[in-house]
Amino acid sequence: MLDKYGTGQDPYCYPGTSVLRNSLGFTSDRLLTQAERALSEVAASSIEFAPPPYDFPYLKNIHFRLFSDVYEWAGELRSVDISKGGTHFCTASRIEPEAQKLLSALAKADWFQNLNRDALVPAIAELFGDLNVVHPFRDGNGRAQRILFEHIIVNAGYEISWWEVDIQEWTQANIDAVVCDYAALTKVFEKCIGRPISN
Template structure:
């Protein structure tokens, strides 16, 4: 596993490494990555569909469920400034405001209920990208967001399957979204969102 954020941003890592201090005591990045994925899969089976409204609290609850056996700070918003390459995420003091603003926008849009599939794809892509820029957690943002957006998409009558998209595809699409190009994320959602479970679309 590559250094995700840079060792200069790692006061919460084991000394001299880019491995986050974890409840498993793992000090090898690849081992931690493998353990995360396995434990996430197990934990995800505990998650049940949640109706709107959604909020930062929803994200925190999902993150805690997915990572409570891995990190002591599971479900807590980050306090560390983060960047990845040329991408600098939201400063910690603005996370709550920015995430709340995005969820308020989705609430004002009726959580996309009644949207055509094409409009749904573009709308969730834009909102996903905006929350990704906020990057509420020290790690595990993508996995947490996908669960919450699965709730949002299912609530309006669609199934979604993320398995057709690899990690690099997600990363590249999120980078493009950061710079204002939402189409790569929209392409991913178009690929992952299935047919409507509701016969009559508006």
């Protein structure tokens, strides 16, 4: 049986199912999804903004805090190759070097904190799209990455809200970015990145 990423029988799933092994003991994908969403929303509310560095350990810690009540592998890099629809994510063996490369470039760019909004929007869009292709974790990548980017954007001095974008627009923008077409993601972040945060 194929799982939602099309990997065949996935060692992360219960045998013969597409349900991820979980600490809650759920064998129903629907119940697991509901519980995971509820628990990760509570966990997300406890993750406070922190200043840089926004490095790979920072992202892994966000993922751990979001999902440690549900998955034993929370915060750990996936060990299997995954794809979704026609999108193939970074091979497992290249996750760490590719993520390190992107986040090292962010550090060299001084975390984007000296960019005005016109420059910040496309820079954020490109970095988000590239990091999404890495997809470091077996599940929960989007939620962990959005919190990371909230922190990057707030640190750069701007408000951020994801409510301006619908799911179809968001999904297609990320698909486009796989082939380095960042136009749709740039439009997304044009909507999501708000006014400068007043001191």
